[in-house]
Amino acid sequence: MHSDAVGGETRITILVDNEAGAGLEAEHGFALWLETDGRRILFDTGQGGVLPANAHILGIEPTRADHLVLSHGHYDHSGGLASLLQQGPGCTLHCHPGVVSPRYSIRNRTVKSLQMPAEALKALDRFPRGQLRWVQQPVRLGATVGLTGPIGRETIFEDAGGPFFLDRAGHRPDPVEDDLALWVRARDGLIVCVGCAHAGLINTLRQVQHLNDGMRIQAVIGGFHLLNASSDRLEQTADALHRLAPDRIVPCHCTGEAAIEALRRAFGKRCRPGMAGMICRFEAAEQ
Secondary structure: OOOOOHHHOEEEEEEEOOOEOOOOOOOOOOEEEEEEOOEEEEEOOOOOOOHHHHHHHOOOOHHHOOEEEOOOOOHHHHOOHHHHHHOOOOOEEEEOHHHHOOOEEEEOOEEEEOOOOHHHHHHHHHOOHHHEEEOOOOEEEEOOEEEOOOOOOOOOOOOOOOOEEOOOOOOOEOOOOOOOOEEEEEOOEEEEEEOOOOOOHHHHHHHHHHHOOOOOEEEEEEEOOOOOOOHHHHHHHHHHHHHHOOOEEEEEOOOOHHHHHHHHHHHHHHEOOOOEOOEEEEOEOOO
16 A cells, blocks of 8 residues: 655545635535545545535545545535545445444424435445445554544533434434544654544544553544534543643534634644645654
């Protein structure tokens, strides 16, 4: 396996986001391309509408991924799966079994399906079982990169982030148990990639530290799903982040404008909102 990253660095490119740089397209969705530890990793696929064009403009070929990771099964992270899998990539696909579950949001009696699109479900069903890994515990993808597996819900101020349900009637709350995150050991600490952080951003970061002997958090990138968060939750999230003291905070996708502003006030230049086309580089960990 080979990586295009220079000099052993970890390079993370945002391929899909609600915001986009010049010449790129935006959509409500999220996808990252990671080059690290001699591997190419596609983390989420967005809805599928802008991934191919953005990747082409950025000189990235998603079908060359060694690993494809789904952070959870919502349509805005899994919608690009069908076209990718139909092209027959030789990658290993990692996701929790819950990604295939029907799920809904219910607001003001309006029911919206959030589940993986039908074409993506069909493509997943046809995907070679030898290349599919159901993630139900922490997994290593290499010496310095891994997946959290299901994330423990320990904080009292974090929840799944919305009116999510496993049924259309709203009788069965959906805790989004399939939510998982990816971590990379870099020279100056851990880089954590989250899709929506439905398990809670702080729960996620603490679990990553637990899996890495308490190593410090250097950076966190992705959707923090704080768009529905109360001011109390935002305050407690910022306080917990201050204690973790990351150097770089890159809120994307579902973080929400109010939360992004709160994080910028709290962390200044350490917080830089993401967008499609942004590239983050980190020096590699010593082996």
